[in-house]
Amino acid sequence: MDRFVFLTVDGLSRGAVYSAFALALVLIWRAARVVNFAQGAMAVAAAYVAYTVSAATGSYWLGFVVAIVAGLLLGALVDRVVMRHVDHASPLNPVIVALGLVLLIQAVLGMVYGSEFRPAEAPFSRSALTVGGLAVLSPYDLFVFATIGVVVSGLAWMFARTPVGLRMRAAAFAPEVSRLLGVNVGGMLTLGWALASGVGALAAMLVLPTELGLHPHAMDLVFVSAFTAAVVGGLDSPPGAVVGGLVVGLVLSYVSGYAGSDLTPLAVLVLLLAVLLVRPGGLFAPVTARRV
Amino acid sequence: MSASDLLVVRGLVAGYGAAPVLRAIDLTVPAGTIAAVVGANGAGKTTLLRALSGMIRPAAGQVLLAGEDLRGTPVEQLVRRGMAHVPEGRGVISELTVDENLRLGGLWRRDRADAGRALDEVYQLFEPLARRRRHLGHQLSGGERQMLALGRALVGRPRLLLLDEPSLGLAPRVVARTMALLRQLRDRTGLTVLLVEQNVRSALAVADQGVVMSLGRVVIAAPAVQLRDDVDLRHAYLGF
Structure with missing residues (x-):
């Protein structure tokens, strides 16, 4: 029973990070109809910037903020300099360009920082607090939940309630009509990339202390899990991404706890395959077909 | 061009790819009036609206809104100049x-x-x-x-409202109500309307000016009453 509680809590904690990372994928998919395969590498790049700043100033929190800012800027840059100029006639084009970006970013990081693991610092203790003899959440888990809770509800509020959120949704659903109504569609697209990349950077900052540390490939597996989470939830659905992240986190935690951690990469792929076979639109696929 | 002309189009050439759909369109819509552009399918009516609102870039010619040249104005800025475009569909x-x-x-x-x-x-x-x-x-x-x-x-x-086929797919009763509303807006607020229609009868019934397009050109621009009453003209270009 103890073990089950521990695995559940651990799964939810990792799942929260997958949720955020999946949400970032969904944001870009909704805005640009591109699955951003470079998101893991972009997030690691932002985390390296944070590492440099933290190492120079000795402040974790300064690095944390810098990572998010770097993520935002990198997202805008990737849109303006690269993705904007890719011909989207074939959906494969942006995918291949994104994979190229992964190689480029990882190579540059390897050249600048080397490819040994660097320790990623956690701002709070990672040892679990015991409640009534049961080891449950660590202060760091609480920090992860709180941060992702704030980010997810902040984004939901922004999209549903603010003028800029309305503009972003309109630009994604109907770019041509939106331009006729005075919406700067290109600007909204860049903003979408920036936000997604910022969320991705945040997720990397939260997950890296629980992994082996900082490395150019550090987010590769996280990316696969988050991609699965996004597909489980349906690529078009932000709430789906959040739930999908938690589901994937739990499944992986149980598989790793009861069947062995060697099996987790396989379990992710089996889950991805199962969802694609049974419900390719995702569990949260919108019921309304688009009518013009 | 008089001071009261809200929209003036001179020698507008536009299209998709190499072959122009619009060949030298000239058109004037005075402020506070309704102009109806009619003509067969493929005459270039929708293309005209798309060129006016900048959704396609004209190859040549001039579009003046209240005397201001709109060339090079990005689509999303046109609404700020007072032009509203209700697109096809x-x-x-x-x-x-x-x-x-x-x-x-x-x-x-x-x-x-x-x-x-x-x-x-x-x-x-x-x-x-x-x-x-x-x-x-x-x-x-x-x-x-x-x-x-x-x-x-x-x-x-808006000062100028561009409407692409407002009657499409609507019951006659709804079409009549829409046309009556346009007239009411013109009279009460001085709204200027340029509408494109397949439904020639109801368009000419509401319009002050009728513009007949054929194969990318304006062949007739005349008071709508005159177009309604001229049987030869209707037969030649409008098919009713």
């Missing part, structure tokens, strides 16, 4: 609610208070929309979508 955003669609029409405005007033006026003008504020675009009937598209344009308080 009306452009209701299905995934957004009625209220969101309408608010979108006024988001660009600096004068937030007046944008709010304009929104209230549209809800008064179109009662059914007020009752369906929270419904999604795709849940509306054809007539309601029409109201939503028109209302969304009006929230921006």
Whole structure:
């Protein structure tokens, strides 16, 4: 029973990070109809910037903020300099360009920082607090939940309630009509990339202390899990991404706890395959077909 | 060109790819009037509206709105110059609610208070929309979508309204109501309308000026009354 509680809590904690990372994928998919395969590498790049700043100033929190800012800027840059100029006639084009970006970013990081693991610092203790003899959440888990809770509800509020959120949704659903109504569609697209990349950077900052540390490939597996989470939830659905992240986190935690951690990469792929076979639109696929 | 001409088009050439659809269009719409562009399928009516609002870049010619040359103005700026374009198929955003669609029409405005007033006026003008504020675009009937598209344009308080086939797919009763509304807006607010129609009868019934297009050219621009009454002309170009 103890073990089950521990695995559940651990799964939810990792799942929260997958949720955020999946949400970032969904944001870009909704805005640009591109699955951003470079998101893991972009997030690691932002985390390296944070590492440099933290190492120079000795402040974790300064690095944390810098990572998010770097993520935002990198997202805008990737849109303006690269993705904007890719011909989207074939959906494969942006995918291949994104994979190229992964190689480029990882190579540059390897050249600048080397490819040994660097320790990623956690701002709070990672040892679990015991409640009534049961080891449950660590202060760091609480920090992860709180941060992702704030980010997810902040984004939901922004999209549903603010003028800029309305503009972003309109630009994604109907770019041509939106331009006729005075919406700067290109600007909204860049903003979408920036936000997604910022969320991705945040997720990397939260997950890296629980992994082996900082490395150019550090987010590769996280990316696969988050991609699965996004597909489980349906690529078009932000709430789906959040739930999908938690589901994937739990499944992986149980598989790793009861069947062995060697099996987790396989379990992710089996889950991805199962969802694609049974419900390719995702569990949260919108019921309304688009009518013009 | 007189001072009262809101829209002046001179020698407009535009199209998709190499072959121009519009070949040297000349057109003048005085402020506070309704002009109806009619003509067969493929005459270039929709292309004309798309070229006016900058959705396609004209290859040559001039578009003046209140004397101001619109060349090179990005599409998203035109609404700020007072031009509203309700595109083919009306452009209701299905995934957004009625209220969101309408608010979108006024988001660009600096004068937030007046944008709010304009929104209230549209809800008064179109009662059914007020009752369906929270419904999604795709849940509306054809007539309601029409109201939503028109209302969304009006929230921006345009000087010139471009309408692409407002009667398409609507019951005759709804078409009549729409046309009556356009006349009412012209008389009350001085709105200028350029509408493109397949439904020649109802378009000429509401318009001050009739413009007949054929194969990318304006062949006749005359008072609508004259077009309605000239049997030879109707037979030659309009087929009724």
